[in-house]
Amino acid sequence: MSISLKDVEHVAKLARLExxxxxxxxxxEQLNNILKYAEQLNGLDTEGIExxxxxxxxxxxxxxxxNHTSLPLEKVFLNAPEEEEGQFKxxxxxx
Numbered sequence: 001m002s003i004s005l006k007d008v009e010h011v012a013k014l015a016r017l018e019x020x021x022x023x024x025x026x027x028x029e030q031l032n033n034i035l036k037y038a039e040q041l042n043g044l045d046t047e048g049i050e051x052x053x054x055x056x057x058x059x060x061x062x063x064x065x066x067n068h069t070s071l072p073l074e075k076v077f078l079n080a081p082e083e084e085e086g087q088f089k090x091x092x093x094x095x
Contacts (some may be wrong), residue, residue, distance in 0.1 A: 001039075003031040 008028045012019045019027070073086055082089035 001035055003028055003035065007031075 005024055005028050008019070008024050008031065012024070012027075077083040077088075080088050
């Protein structure tokens with residue numbers, strides 16, 4: 001499998017990227033080198049190897065839910081850009 005210049009142009013269009021002709025050539029070459037490197041995996045003997053989604057088993061590590069006292073509002077708002085009446089003040093997002 002290889003990546004053509006047309007493929008790079010198509011992906012750039014989907015990503016809304018404006019690439020120069022030189023950049024298109026460079027990306028085409030780089031992507032083909034990546035695919036060529038990945039093709040080496042086809043040479044590995046994977047007979048008898050079970051497919052896995054993770055190399056190690058995943059376990060949910062949950063901490064104990066403990067109540068803590070909250071920070072005082074004065075400390076909370078120290079790094080806030082703006083505060084008004086005990087609330088974070090942010091720019092309006094609705095018109």
